[in-house]
Amino acid sequence: MPTDPTAIPPARVLIIDDEPQIRRFLDISLRAQGYRVLQAGTAEEGLATLAGQGAELVVLDIGLPDRDGHEVLREIRQWSSVPVIMLTVRAGETEKVAALDAGANDYVTKPFGVQELMARIRALLRQAGAGNTLEESVFDDGRLHIHLGLREVTLDGEAVPLSRKEYALLALLFKHAGRVVTQPQLLREVWGPTHEEDTHYLRILVGKLRQKLHDDAADPHYIVTEPGVGLRFIGGGR
Numbered sequence: 569m570p571t572d573p574t575a576i577p578p579a580r581v582l583i584i585d586d587e588p589q590i591r592r593f594l595d596i597s598l599r600a601q602g603y604r605v606l607q608a609g610t611a612e613e614g615l616a617t618l619a620g621q622g623a624e625l626v627v628l629d630i631g632l633p634d635r636d637g638h639e640v641l642r643e644i645r646q647w648s649s650v651p652v653i654m655l656t657v658r659a660g661e662t663e664k665v666a667a668l669d670a671g672a673n674d675y676v677t678k679p680f681g682v683q684e685l686m687a688r689i690r691a692l693l694r695q696a697g698a699g700n701t702l703e704e705s706v707f708d709d710g711r712l713h714i715h716l717g718l719r720e721v722t723l724d725g726e727a728v729p730l731s732r733k734e735y736a737l738l739a740l741l742f743k744h745a746g747r748v749v750t751q752p753q754l755l756r757e758v759w760g761p762t763h764e765e766d767t768h769y770l771r772i773l774v775g776k777l778r779q780k781l782h783d784d785a786a787d788p789h790y791i792v793t794e795p796g797v798g799l800r801f802i803g804g805g806r
Contacts, residue, residue, distance in 0.1 A: 578602050578603055579603055579604070579624035579625060580603070580604045580605075580606060580621070580622065580623045580625075581594075581598050581603045581605055581626075581627060581689065582605075582607075582608065582614065582617060582618055582623035582625070582626045583595065583605065583606070583607050583608070583627045584609075584610075584611065584613075584614030584626065584627065584629060584632070584640070585608075585609070585627070585628075585629040585632075586609050586629065586631075586632055586633050587629070588609070590678075591607050591609070593682075594627065597682045597685075597686065598686075598689075601686060606621060606623060610632060610633060610634045611632045611634050611637075611639075612634055612635070614626075614640065615640065615643065615732075618648070618650070619719045622718075623650060624650065624651075624693060624696065625650065625651045625652070625653070625689060626644070626651070626652045626653070627652075627653050627655060627685075628640060628653070628654055628655065629656070630654055630655065630656040630658070630663075630667065631656065631657070637654060637656075637667075638667065638670040639760065641654070641667075641670045641671050642670050642671060643732070643736065645671040646736040646740055646757060646758070647716055647719060647735065647736065647739040648716070648719075650696075651674075651693070651696050652673055652674075653673065653675070653676055653685070653688060653689065654667040654672040654674070654675050654676070655676055655677075655678055655680070656678065657677070657678045658677070673692055674688050674692060676688065707742060707745070707803060711723065711724055712781065712790060714739075714742055716739055716742070716743070719735070721735065721738065723780075723781060723782065728780050728781065729780070730777070730780060733758055733759075733773055734773060734777045734780070736757070737754065737774065737777055738777060738781075738801075740754065740757055741791060741799055741800070741801035742801050744800075744801065745801045745802075745803055746803070747800065748797055748798045748800045749798050749799055749800070750797060750798040751767055751770060751797070751798045751799075753798070754770055754799065755767070755769065755770055758770075758773070770799075774799060777791070788802065789802070790802060790803065
């Protein structure tokens with residue numbers, strides 16, 4: 569039977585959990601419901617998979633071996649609005665509030681019922697638009713191209729090799745284009761809430777980012793420093 573070229577492909581669900589049995593259980597359950605499934609056993613593997621292959625929903629375990637799940641979620645939120653369901657063995661209200669404050673869309677406590685989890689996944693995908701959450705945040709001035717949904721940055725047609733923090737800084741500034749983002753906010757979003765006073769981190773990082781974008785601090789086309797306040801993405805013009 570020929571494939572309908574207009575058909576919407578099944579939603580991709582990325583499972584980031586260090587327990588193989590949980591991943592297998594969710595893989596079987598999700599595929600039975602028609603979803604495509606991606607798996608990662610560590611935070612770094614999960615972030616790389618999400619950035620490289622994309623997903624319409626993420627199931628993220630809080631207790632990962634290499635990084636705290638809240639930290640991983642905050643990093644995801646710097647460049648993606650993909651729906652995220654957090655998994656944890658801790659059922660306290662404080663833990664739930666922390667997950668939601670970090671940017672989670674929903675929260676499920678282990679052990680969980682598969683039917684409940686599937687219902688929560690369906691609800692989030694409906695809210696997100698039937699599984700199509702590719703972000704349309706795009707900037708292109710003929711020289712610099714930024715696509716947040718694809719996590720893509722090119723300059724004069726060549727990929728710009730940004731580090732994770734360099735990309736996070738650029739994405740944050742771009743999402744607030746034309747507005748000043750304060751130093752404490754930049755430090756909090758890129759490095760975490762304990763680094764709001766570490767302004768030297770920001771000076772070093774923005775210097776590296778400008779160098780890679782060939783953006784002169786004395787005559788900027790993209791990133792303007794507002795002395796003593798913060799940074800502003802101007803998109804090629806003031």
